[in-house]
Amino acid sequence: MPAVDLDDLDHAILRRLQEDSRTIAETIGAQVGLSAAAVQRRIKRLRSAGVIAREVAVLDxxxxxxxxxxxxxxxxxxxxxxxxxxxxxxxxxxxxxxxxxxxxxxxxxxxxxxxxxxxxxxxxxxxxxxxxxxxxxxxxxxxxxxxxxxxxxxxxxx
CATH class of the missing domain: 3.30.70.920 (Lrp/AsnC effector binding domain/regulation of amino acid metabolism (RAM) domain)
Known part of the structure; x- marks a missing residue:
């Protein structure tokens, strides 16, 4: 899969999702300076592009x-x-x-x-x-x- 062009906001969103994929868009938006709707659009694009490959529960x-x-x-x-x-x-x-x-x-x-x-x-x-x-x-x-x-x-x- 070729690399996807990601900006600083995409990186900020991805860092937060890697910490906890259940973090809601409103919380991420407040942390990165975007509206919840803008965060949701970016997450949808990242999923569609295959940047977000899976979201799983990590077990002990x-x-x-x-x-x-x-x-x-x-x-x-x-x-x-x-x-x-x-x-x-x-x-x-x-x-x-x-x-x-x-x-x-x-x-x-x-x-x-x-x-x-x-x-x-x-x-x-x-x-x-x-x-x-x-x-x-x-x-x-x-x-x-x-x-x-x-x-x-x-x-x-x-």
Missing amino acids: PKAVGIAMTFVVAVEMEREQLDVLDTFRKQALGDSAVQQCYYVTGAADFILVVQCRGMSEFDAFTRRMFFQNGEVRHFTTSVVMDRVKVGLALPLDSG
């Missing part, structure tokens, strides 16, 4: 019984499009995979995986890696503490 994993986070580097046997696409689809279809990145360097993919515990992660590794003949190697890091977790993009002006 421990509050819903998901106690462990794993960061997994995956090295594929071959870097061919069909192999990469198959692994992408597998990662997209697995609810334990919170994030999946195709990367440069020693690994081909970096996964962020959320599980209730080690036995659930063991089952995940069996289905994602051991049953996939195209996975050469994977390395897992267990997250000890979630120091900073966010999805907000840096929209600083200038």
Whole structure:
């Protein structure tokens, strides 16, 4: 998707929505110096243009019984499009995979995986890696503490 031309007011609105997407247009308008109607028009344009991709509830994993986070580097046997696409689809279809990145360097993919515990992660590794003949190697890091977790993009002006 090509970049959308955004002005300082769009950035200000987006910063506030990234903090809390439930903030009403009147409140945002008062903070950025626009009417509520102008804010609503801009938000509608930002949604239509795909700048605002989704609006979701961010859950506390421990509050819903998901106690462990794993960061997994995956090295594929071959870097061919069909192999990469198959692994992408597998990662997209697995609810334990919170994030999946195709990367440069020693690994081909970096996964962020959320599980209730080690036995659930063991089952995940069996289905994602051991049953996939195209996975050469994977390395897992267990997250000890979630120091900073966010999805907000840096929209600083200038």
